[in-house]
Amino acid sequence: MAALRCLLLLLFAPVLQAADVLLLSEENPPLNFTRAGQPSGFSVELVRLLAAQAGDRAEIRMEPWTRGYSRAQREAGVGLFSTARTPERESLFQWVGPLMQARTCFYSRRVDNLRIDSLEDARRLRRLALPRQWYSTDYLLAQGFDNLFTVASQDKMMHMFALGRGDLIVASDIAVPQLLGLRNLRMEDVQQQHCFMEHESYLAFSPQTDTALVARWQQALHTLYRDGRFQHSYRRWFADRPLGPRLEAVLGQVTR
Template structure:
């Protein structure tokens, strides 16, 4: 969490000082979508969108001299937002895990951060997963089109084992109440939702790692390439700046 805060702080100041190539002027024509996925993107107590992915994007818009208001970012349940960027025009969704199965469905700019997708269980349930074959005896919860559930579908043949919800908070409570045995989700994000529901993340444990990957900004496939390239250029330059900060 400390690295995420430092990354956001350095970005907000350094991007305004560095002479970076600006993105195309029509960046403001791109529809922006996100979901509640803390600490990367989420709605704070004051109702304003927050998180490292949000702050990265705000800084990029400022550098492009675009008058940008975070309220223009639409917060939607993941299944709806995913469908919109998959089928829409000039649309961008964040934060999305970049995988081989998704690679040709979108255009990508990033990475935003590393990510670890796991299967979570209550410690008191004493679940042990040694191989994917062990999953056949459990009910697994996830969000439709979320990377966690997509990865589980590759391992589990019986769809009757899977229980879906559009809301992570619902899945956190289902896991706690024993309605599901395992929750397929990003590890840091799951911990946040457990705390939000008044639960102690230390009462739960990751019993199986589904994926270690990276989060990106995902654009609809028909988005103009110069828009994607412009954002990518800024992110690349920022990584160079942070490396210089870490190694004076």
């Protein structure tokens, strides 16, 4: 009888330990990536702190961006990070943040000797390979770019760039070193060109997620701002990188 009871407990343990929220992310170091088979990165560390502060159980899972982006718009209890908050996306999600501020720029191969000073300059190029449903892809499409070739992932983007099949890549200044590393490229191999967008990254919950849970997580983030845990985690990952003026302003408002 005792053995049967133990077996039943083992069988139902996964149900009893079910997560309150499912948090999806993509491979995008240093914010979110897999290390030794486990999710890691600044944003991963931060959402774990948020879950603990909010008192919720969270499962973190790495998925391709397009799949996670779709699920986070239609499934209750699902969040997606790190997600750029843009006017076009505002009504698609419930937002918790900001978590990070970054600048988005074009990058060319240094050997190509290009000079891109504006969106118009980039629009005249032969081809830009960009992942589907990236905020920068959506933005450039809205600006009338007809030379975009959309791909399934940032790895595919870098593959085309390394082979010379894309004239430029688009990346945030915080992620570009790791993106280049996917194809054994270095910062010395590329030239930063026109920077056309600054954005803040958020945790984006689906519209179907309980609004009380979203509010609880936003309040948990404010607690991390006030007690210094957010700043401590940021400095661990980005010792030489300033927070950025917008994020500084948010912290100032919450902590004063």
